Amino acid sequence: MKNILQFLGQQKKKIFLGLLGVFVILQVFRPEANDGSVYSSNDITNAVGVPPDVKTILETSCFDCHSNHTNNPGYWHIQPIGWWLSDHITEAKKELNFTEFNTYTVRRKMKKFREITEQIEEGEMPLDSYLWIHSEAKLSNTQKKTLLDWAKMNEQILEKKYPDSVPPRKH
Numbered sequence: 620m621k622n623i624l625q626f627l628g629q630q631k632k633k634i635f636l637g638l639l640g641v642f643v644i645l646q647v648f649r650p651e652a653n654d655g656s657v658y659s660s661n662d663i664t665n666a667v668g669v670p671p672d673v674k675t676i677l678e679t680s681c682f683d684c685h686s687n688h689t690n691n692p693g694y695w696h697i698q699p700i701g702w703w704l705s706d707h708i709t710e711a712k713k714e715l716n717f718t719e720f721n722t723y724t725v726r727r728k729m730k731k732f733r734e735i736t737e738q739i740e741e742g743e744m745p746l747d748s749y750l751w752i753h754s755e756a757k758l759s760n761t762q763k764k765t766l767l768d769w770a771k772m773n774e775q776i777l778e779k780k781y782p783d784s785v786p787p788r789k790h
């Protein structure tokens with residue numbers, strides 16, 4: 620450390636210490652952790668049947684962002700990485716929160732099952748940036764099929780039961 624500072628010289632040393640100071644101060648502003656319960660009286664298992672294999676996939680690959688509980692990695696505590704993660708989770712939950720799935724209207728539920736199908740077919744979820752560090756969350760072809768069959772089946776069941784609420788198709 621001392622050698623590096625000598626090497627940087629007086630001006631650069633000031634800049635470096637300034638940046639270090641800013642970095643230290645940033646650490647005080649930790650984002651609120653997403654540490655509620657994954658399951659609640661309004662969760663997905665109360666809305667539709669969730670077989671054990673589907674449940675495992677959702678827990679391993681989706682719940683860190685799409686539920687009220689993230690298994691916080693250590694770098695949650697390092698800013699600005701923590702803010703960046705927190706932002707992602709807020710966005711993800713706004714789109715789809717499995718912990719609160721049963722509070723959605725029938726129409727929104729159908730839409731969400733349709734979107735799950737789209738996201739999986741297009742290989743968009745889980746997000747690439749997440750898979751870099753969570754390789755266990757990567758979906759195998761078998762897991763993709765399990766999830767797709769489940770989402771499509773539930774969309775169809777709801778469509779049959781509530782034909783008047785079916786959201787219009789985009790295409």
Ligand code: HEC
Pocket residue numbers: 677680681682683684685707708710711714715731734735738744745746749
């Ligand atoms: C690392 C966080 C993360 C993980 C893990 C993750 N998602 Fe997402 N998801 C997001 C974010 C952020 C958005 C909102 C922005 C976007 O669409 O990219 C989103 C959006 C969605 C949407 C709505 C897309 C639309 O059509 O608007 C669906 C459906 C979805 N995710 C399904 C899943 C499923 C299913 C899994 C698990 C297989 C999963 N996601 C895993 C972060 C994540």
